[in-house]
Amino acid sequence: VQDGVTERADPPVILIEGDLVRTRDGRAEIVFGDGTLMHIGEHSEIQVLADEHLRLTTGRVIVRLSHAAARPYVIDTPASSVQLDAEGEYGLSTDATGHLQVAVVRGSATLGNGSRWTIHGGQMVSFAGPAGGPLIEWFNSARFDAFERWAYERTNGFSTAYSAAQLPYELRPYASAFDHHGRWDYVAPDGYVWFPSGATTWPAYYDGWW
Numbered sequence: 554v555q556d557g558v559t560e561r562a563d564p565p566v567i568l569i570e571g572d573l574v575r576t577r578d579g580r581a582e583i584v585f586g587d588g589t590l591m592h593i594g595e596h597s598e599i600q601v602l603a604d605e606h607l608r609l610t611t612g613r614v615i616v617r618l619s620h621a622a623a624r625p626y627v628i629d630t631p632a633s634s635v636q637l638d639a640e641g642e643y644g645l646s647t648d649a650t651g652h653l654q655v656a657v658v659r660g661s662a663t664l665g666n667g668s669r670w671t672i673h674g675g676q677m678v679s680f681a682g683p684a685g686g687p688l689i690e691w692f693n694s695a696r697f698d699a700f701e702r703w704a705y706e707r708t709n710g711f712s713t714a715y716s717a718a719q720l721p722y723e724l725r726p727y728a729s730a731f732d733h734h735g736r737w738d739y740v741a742p743d744g745y746v747w748f749p750s751g752a753t754t755w756p757a758y759y760d761g762w763w
Contacts (some may be wrong), residue, residue, distance in 0.1 A: 562606060573600045576612070580700070588619035588723035590627065592704035594646075600630070611647040615704045621722045625727060632680040636663040643673065644701075651682035658694045719745050 562581075568574070574581055574593060582594040586604070593599060597612020605622070605745045608629045618626060620640040628635045628645060632653035637643050641660020647653045655662060656677040664678060668747035670687050672678050676693040697705065719737055735749040 568601050570601055572604055573598065579704065583656060584726045585619075585622075586723065587621045587623065588726055589622055590617045590619075590708060591615070591701075592707060594700045609647055609649055611643070613700065614696060615701065616643045616645070616710055617641075618643065619686075632683050632685070633664045633666055638663055651680070653680040654678070656692060656694075687748060714746070721748070 559575075562574070564582075564748060568641040571734065574583070574594055575598045576593055578595055580595060582685055583591040583593070585591070591599075591607075592615045594613035594615075597614065598610045599612070599614060600610070601750060602608055604614075605624050606627045606629075607626070610631065614628075616626065616628075616637060616726065618637050618640050622640070624669070625639075626637040629644065630647045630648065630653050631651040635643075635645060635655055637660065637710070639660040642658035643660065644656040644658070644661060645654070653676065655664060655672065655747045657672050657674050659674045661673045663669055670678065672689060675691055677690055679690075680687045714732050715724045716728040716731035716737065720728055721730065730735045731747060734751075735747050737747050755758070
């Protein structure tokens with residue numbers, strides 16, 4: 554949803570402040586400028602409030618916060634604001650009743666609107682609703698459901714692509730695209746240089762969009 558107009562998003566789509574991403578039976582993926590990845594589950598709604606500030610009103614997301622992130626990410630939910638404090642992997646889910654569940658696989662997260670709670674890797678916190686207190690417990694991060702497996706495979710595809718070793722961290726989510734559209738050759742004294750594949754007459758920034 555952009556400027557109040559709802560339209561089907563055919564990737565790649567550039568998101569700006571105020572944009573709303575809503576899924577139905579499908580899933581979505583957001584790649585942030587610092588290399589942070591967000592995978593969005595079915596029947597979810599999330600809004601971009603600022604570069605590192607989002608609002609999750611319903612549904613489920615998995616966030617892999619990049620070590621290149623300059624600041625913590627904040628995700629507002631009906632029950633609590635959630636601050637992702639460090640590089641790591643986080644899962645959040647909420648629903649129309651305000652129930653919130655936050656799981657930290659790696660890293661640490663701080664929650665609360667007045668009182669504050671911090672949870673670390675291997676811990677999960679649940680809120681029954683906006684007025685409910687937290688329940689913090691340990692969980693098994695190796696048990697994947699279908700959504701978690703999909704998100705893992707998407708992320709693993711980025712990291713195992715050949716180009717990932719050549720790119721700076723914030724560009725590694727695009728590694729598979731580099732693999733598909735070109736090759737890396739060693740050019741002395743600069744090192745490895747990426748060359749696009751295609752016709753020899755192809756010039757950059759001549760046809761297409763960017």
